[in-house]
Amino acid sequence: MGRYLVLWEIDKTHVPTDPKQRADGWAFLMQMVKKDIEKGIIKEWGMFAGELRGFDIVEGTEVEIGKLMQQYFPFINVQVHPVATVSQVEQIIK
DSSP states (O other): OOOEEEEEEEEGGGGOOOOOHHHHHHHHHHHHHHHHHHHTTTEEEEOOTTEEEEEEEEEEHHHHHHHHHHTTTTTTTEEEEEOOOOHHHHHHHO
């Protein structure tokens, strides 16, 4: 199982101009995030203050992470980066 840094950004072309619709969309999105945190696939989630972007730390197989990301399209654009732990880097160095 791998660990990944996901950099995400809201696709502004899908953001409603109506404040009520926008709030409803955010509420729906946050419910999805909370469910993925409860499932244990999202380990950490955050939004950059004042921006429409943020990050996740996720764990899973490539297939699990791919499925996770697909559920957020087309509203969220992502970059997924595999990350190595300290012990993995130590093994690389040896």
